[in-house]
Amino acid sequence: MEFPSRRYGRYIIRSRVGEGGMAEVFLADAIPPRGDKFSVALKLMRKGVPLEAFADEVDLMGLLDHPNLVRMLESGEAFGRPYIAMEFLDGGDLKRLMDAHETLKRRIPVGIAVHVCIEVLRALSYFHQLRTRSGRPLELVHGDVNPSNIFFSGEADVKLGDFGVAKGSAANIGPQDGVAAGKLHYLSPEQTLGESLTPASDLFSLGIVLHELVVGTHPFLRNETDDEVVMEAIRAAKVSLPDTVDKGLGQIIRKALTPDLDSRYRTAGEFAGALLTWTLDSGNSPSRENVKSWLLKTLSYAGL
Numbered sequence: 001m002e003f004p005s006r007r008y009g010r011y012i013i014r015s016r017v018g019e020g021g022m023a024e025v026f027l028a029d030a031i032p033p034r035g036d037k038f039s040v041a042l043k044l045m046r047k048g049v050p051l052e053a054f055a056d057e058v059d060l061m062g063l064l065d066h067p068n069l070v071r072m073l074e075s076g077e078a079f080g081r082p083y084i085a086m087e088f089l090d091g092g093d094l095k096r097l098m099d100a101h102e103t104l105k106r107r108i109p110v111g112i113a114v115h116v117c118i119e120v121l122r123a124l125s126y127f128h129q130l131r132t133r134s135g136r137p138l139e140l141v142h143g144d145v146n147p148s149n150i151f152f153s154g155e156a157d158v159k160l161g162d163f164g165v166a167k168g169s170a171a172n173i174g175p176q177d178g179v180a181a182g183k184l185h186y187l188s189p190e191q192t193l194g195e196s197l198t199p200a201s202d203l204f205s206l207g208i209v210l211h212e213l214v215v216g217t218h219p220f221l222r223n224e225t226d227d228e229v230v231m232e233a234i235r236a237a238k239v240s241l242p243d244t245v246d247k248g249l250g251q252i253i254r255k256a257l258t259p260d261l262d263s264r265y266r267t268a269g270e271f272a273g274a275l276l277t278w279t280l281d282s283g284n285s286p287s288r289e290n291v292k293s294w295l296l297k298t299l300s301y302a303g304l
């Protein structure tokens with residue numbers, strides 16, 4: 001893997017954070033003309049990736065402005081490679097935290113699990129309803145809601161990121177061909193069929209994350225590697241919850257994971273409302289301090 005030069009445009013690269021299908025992500029210092037340097041996540045497009053794919057993500061991120069969405073600071077090109085500079089989220093992603101809990105044989109407290117999903121739903125509610133400046137609905141669907149795309153700031157803010165496969169049916173954003181482009185184990189039934197997507201598709205994917213967080217296991221064949229077998233299990237969406245799961249919360253998980261679109265939550269607001277009511281009724285709403293202390297403890301126990 002080619003390492004870019006240490007100095008990259010107005011950024012100085014400190015370390016490599018990871019890589020995805022389209023790009024590599026680095027932790028870098030931004031050196032502003034005035035004022036102090038600050039950390040950014042610098043996403044550099046891989047060589048050979050079609051420019052349009054990256055340009056779509058840049059265009060879309062430029063439209064977004066919500067506290068629960070990863071914020072783009074600027075985009076540009078240096079040494080022939082397009083880049084996106086984003087806020088750096090030093091709490092890492094939810095996948096890493098879930099793996100840390102598994103290694104430590106601990107469970108994520110249910111109140112925290114539900115809080116994380118409510119925050120992602122705030123992001124999705126904004127995203128799904130976004131309009132152009134002239135008021136035209138963009139009809140956006142994220143298409144890749146999964147634990148690797150849910151991030152935490154050091155202050156325990158929850159942010160949804162990675163808009164690489166987002167689609168806008170009313171706008172010319174993202175692939176329009178209905179390809180199942182999200183992460184396999186988090187696809188919705190309609191995504192596995194290549195059908196056109198609605199916001200409810202993102203809600204199904206988040207339902208899988210909620211199940212994983214609350215029950216401690218993925219609802220559909222997490223360890224299966226045959227794509228067809230996984231997609232069949234998603235389409236059947238048989239959910240069997242252990243008795244230990246609170247009944248009310250279980251009903252919410254089942255409704256989010258209904259294959260039939262008419263019976264599933266239709267909007268992020270409706271799904272979030274059900275979870276908020278549950279937290280209030282069950283006395284499970286953690287304070288900001290509780291969430292931050294859980295995050296810092298997990299990061300420190302796991303040596304992250």
Ligand SMILES: Nc1ncnc2c1ncn2[C@@H]1O[C@H](COP(=O)(O)OP(=O)(O)OP(=O)(O)O)[C@@H](O)[C@H]1O
Pocket residue numbers: 017018019020021022023024025041043070086087088089090092093144148149151161162164
């Ligand atoms: N803003 C950010 N702050 C901190 N880490 C980030 C940020 N954005 C991405 N990362 C990390 O960088 C790595 C690569 O991210 P990226 O979004 O490119 O890939 P991915 O989600 O693994 O794959 P793909 O883009 O193919 O879905 C991941 O480990 C991710 O957690």
